[in-house]
Amino acid sequence: MRCFKADLHIHSCLSPCADIIMTAGNIIKKAVEQGLDIIAITDHNSARNVAAAVEIAAGSPLEVIPGMEVESAEGVHLLCFFDQLEQLITWQEEVYQSLPDMLNDEEYFGYQIITDQEDEFIAKEERLLATAVKMRIEDIVKKITCLGGLVIPSHIDRPYNSMLANLGFIPPEMEISILEISKHVSEKEIKERFPFIKEYSLISSSDSHYLIDIKPMMEFYMEEVSLPEIKLAVLGRNGRKSRIIK
Amino acid sequence: MRVNEIVDKLGLEVIAADSLAREVSGAYIGDLLSNVMARAEEGNLWLTIQGHQNVVAVALLADVAAVIVVEGMTVEDAAVARAEEKGVNILRSELSAYELAVKLVKMGIE
Numbered sequence: 001m002r003c004f005k006a007d008l009h010i011h012s013c014l015s016p017c018a019d020i021i022m023t024a025g026n027i028i029k030k031a032v033e034q035g036l037d038i039i040a041i042t043d044h045n046s047a048r049n050v051a052a053a054v055e056i057a058a059g060s061p062l063e064v065i066p067g068m069e070v071e072s073a074e075g076v077h078l079l080c081f082f083d084q085l086e087q088l089i090t091w092q093e094e095v096y097q098s099l100p101d102m103l104n105d106e107e108y109f110g111y112q113i114i115t116d117q118e119d120e121f122i123a124k125e126e127r128l129l130a131t132a133v134k135m136r137i138e139d140i141v142k143k144i145t146c147l148g149g150l151v152i153p154s155h156i157d158r159p160y161n162s163m164l165a166n167l168g169f170i171p172p173e174m175e176i177s178i179l180e181i182s183k184h185v186s187e188k189e190i191k192e193r194f195p196f197i198k199e200y201s202l203i204s205s206s207d208s209h210y211l212i213d214i215k216p217m218m219e220f221y222m223e224e225v226s227l228p229e230i231k232l233a234v235l236g237r238n239g240r241k242s243r244i245i246k
Numbered sequence: 247m248r249v250n251e252i253v254d255k256l257g258l259e260v261i262a263a264d265s266l267a268r269e270v271s272g273a274y275i276g277d278l279l280s281n282v283m284a285r286a287e288e289g290n291l292w293l294t295i296q297g298h299q300n301v302v303a304v305a306l307l308a309d310v311a312a313v314i315v316v317e318g319m320t321v322e323d324a325a326v327a328r329a330e331e332k333g334v335n336i337l338r339s340e341l342s343a344y345e346l347a348v349k350l351v352k353m354g355i356e
Contacts, residue, residue: 067282073297137298138324159278165280166278166279167280167296167298168283168303169279
């Protein structure tokens with residue numbers, strides 16, 4: 001059992017709201033400098049920069065968990081994680097089919113840039129990513145779970161694009177056991193504001209849109225880096241545990 | 247004015263009905279359920295694009311007279327079932343919240 005430092009919510013230059021120097025190589029370099037062991041690149045409704053990140057990380061001490069931040073039909077942001085890149089690619093195909101057929105207006109939303117393992121420009125994602133897919137939360141949770149992935153509602157304390165703001169509370173039947181709180185709130189504060197939160201396990205992430213924001217946000221005490229181990233650590237099971245770094 | 251008069255005058259589709267004879271006290275428009283919980287008032291008509299099952303819980307909490315799902319949005323089966331179980335009126339219109347609001351004002355609901 002050892003301690004891994006993690007930040008599971010980082011946007012690359014594929015997210016229109018992120019800084020254009022957030023290439024996979026730059027993110028990984030910064031993450032290694034910061035002493036991180038695990039990161040996830042979670043772009044809005046797309047994973048087209050994740051393969052390059054996984055490849056770059058293969059030559060570094062860092063592990064990249066394949067991920068995405070999808071926006072449900074209700075406007076709720078959900079982090080999704082997979083063990084394998086192939087599972088994420090399958091999920092991305094589903095997401096792309098569910099995105100509205102609109103083009104990105106980069107003057108208004110920003111650039112959506114895809115880069116390779118050398119951080120070289122490959123292409124711009126033409127489709128509008130800064131929007132909601134047509135799938136509802138329940139469907140997203142079911143589909144990702146079925147693919148073997150994990151869903152964690154993003155920044156539940158945020159006054160927009162969050163489960164608590166958009167839906168008022170966590171729908172009771174939903175198969176969700178882990179929630180993400182933003183770096184702007186502590187575990188104690190959120191539990192005081194929403195007492196029912198104590199029923200859930202929490203993670204916190206940087207939600208970085210700039211390199212300077214990347215830093216260790218979680219400590220996972222577990223055997224190895226894998227999605228099942230991370231889940232056990234967050235849930236505090238089988239001798240694994242986790243801690244939010246504040 | 248009562249809910250059933252509004253249903254007739256605006257040609258609303260009745261998705262789930264409990265007590266359509268309920269008196270309407272005004273209206274509130276909102277899609278962020280957290281905000282609706284804080285702001286909608288008892289007896290209001292609540293106009294929203296949300297068709298999620300949490301709408302029923304928020305409608306009960308705020309004790310609104312009826313929910314009008316606007317723009318012909320889908321109301322989840324789970325929401326309909328819960329509304330019928332808990333006694334919440336859910337109506338639907340193809341019009342937008344604004345178009346409905348204009349009509350409601352002309353009918354004297356302010």
